[in-house]
Amino acid sequence: MTASQPKPCIICVAITGSVPRKSDNPAVPISVSEQIESTQEAFEAGASIAHLHVRNDDETPTSDPDKFAALQDGLKKHCPGMIVQMSTGGRSGAGQARGGMLQLRPDMASLTVGSNNFPTRVYENPPDLVAWLASEMRTYEVKPEIEAFDLSHIFRAKEMADAQELLGTPYVQFVMGVKNAMPVDRLVFDFYVQTVHRLFGSDAPWCAAGIGRHQITLNEWAISAGGHARTGLEDNVRLDRETLAPSNAALVERTVEICEKHARPVATWRQARDILGLRPVAA
Numbered sequence: 001m002t003a004s005q006p007k008p009c010i011i012c013v014a015i016t017g018s019v020p021r022k023s024d025n026p027a028v029p030i031s032v033s034e035q036i037e038s039t040q041e042a043f044e045a046g047a048s049i050a051h052l053h054v055r056n057d058d059e060t061p062t063s064d065p066d067k068f069a070a071l072q073d074g075l076k077k078h079c080p081g082m083i084v085q086m087s088t089g090g091r092s093g094a095g096q097a098r099g100g101m102l103q104l105r106p107d108m109a110s111l112t113v114g115s116n117n118f119p120t121r122v123y124e125n126p127p128d129l130v131a132w133l134a135s136e137m138r139t140y141e142v143k144p145e146i147e148a149f150d151l152s153h154i155f156r157a158k159e160m161a162d163a164q165e166l167l168g169t170p171y172v173q174f175v176m177g178v179k180n181a182m183p184v185d186r187l188v189f190d191f192y193v194q195t196v197h198r199l200f201g202s203d204a205p206w207c208a209a210g211i212g213r214h215q216i217t218l219n220e221w222a223i224s225a226g227g228h229a230r231t232g233l234e235d236n237v238r239l240d241r242e243t244l245a246p247s248n249a250a251l252v253e254r255t256v257e258i259c260e261k262h263a264r265p266v267a268t269w270r271q272a273r274d275i276l277g278l279r280p281v282a283a
């Protein structure tokens with residue numbers, strides 16, 4: 001093997017999600033102004049992608065495009081260059097309401113291409129809705145992040161890419177540790193990585209997210225295996241068993257330390273945009 005420069009690691013911060021409430025951790029940002037402040041701290045700590053959900057004033061999830069618009073405007077002002085990734089996940093709405101924010105032309109959006117179980121219900125992603133979300137993303141030049149809750153989702157992304165239904169090489173995120181979905185299993189993780197490289201090429205970037213206490217495990221595995229990493233209060237509200245994470249930035253700092261341990265430089269937003277093949281920042 002020839003010596004090569006270590007690849008920069010993109011850190012994504014999932015700031016809010018649909019599930020955690022202030023009663024779980026008061027640092028979970030709920031209002032748009034709290035979300036902007038929390039993201040700016042995480043950006044300054046090293047995150048280059050902000051994965052976003054929005055909430056109503058009573059903390060319940062919503063897909064309200066007006067809230068997403070206000071959040072995106074604030075991030076463009078306070079975190080210039082940071083990649084804005086909006087969730088089209090099913091906890092925040094039903095049917096086509098899940099994609100109502102895509103016309104805001106965020107840099108990226110999450111796209112789950114198949115169904116699976118969640119802790120208390122079915123996560124429904126029927127083929128016609130997936131096809132509609134993907135077509136809206138093409139219309140508005142939004143790069144999807146494929147949320148792989150199962151091996152079949154990686155193969156479905158390959159079929160969609162071959163049919164020109166996705167922009168560019170799919171960027172797959174493995175999600176592990178959701179109750180009733182794929183557990184945290186090292187052999188499966190390694191097979192996911194092999195499968196991404198076999199289907200999309202040895203240079204294809206990929207990412208991994210672990211839920212709850214598994215967040216740090218998946219950070220370790222992904223960073224040491226050459227992938228990209230996701231952290232944030234959406235997936236995990238604790239630093240350890242006894243300690244609540246004081247902020248999204250604190251979780252980003254922990255991920256930066258893991259990058260240092262494995263000699264991976266942390267990607268700047270420019271490097272992250274280049275790695276993911278995103279359109280340039282609008283003037």
Ligand SMILES: [Zn+2]
Pocket residue numbers: 014017018051052053087089234
């Ligand atoms: Zn999410």
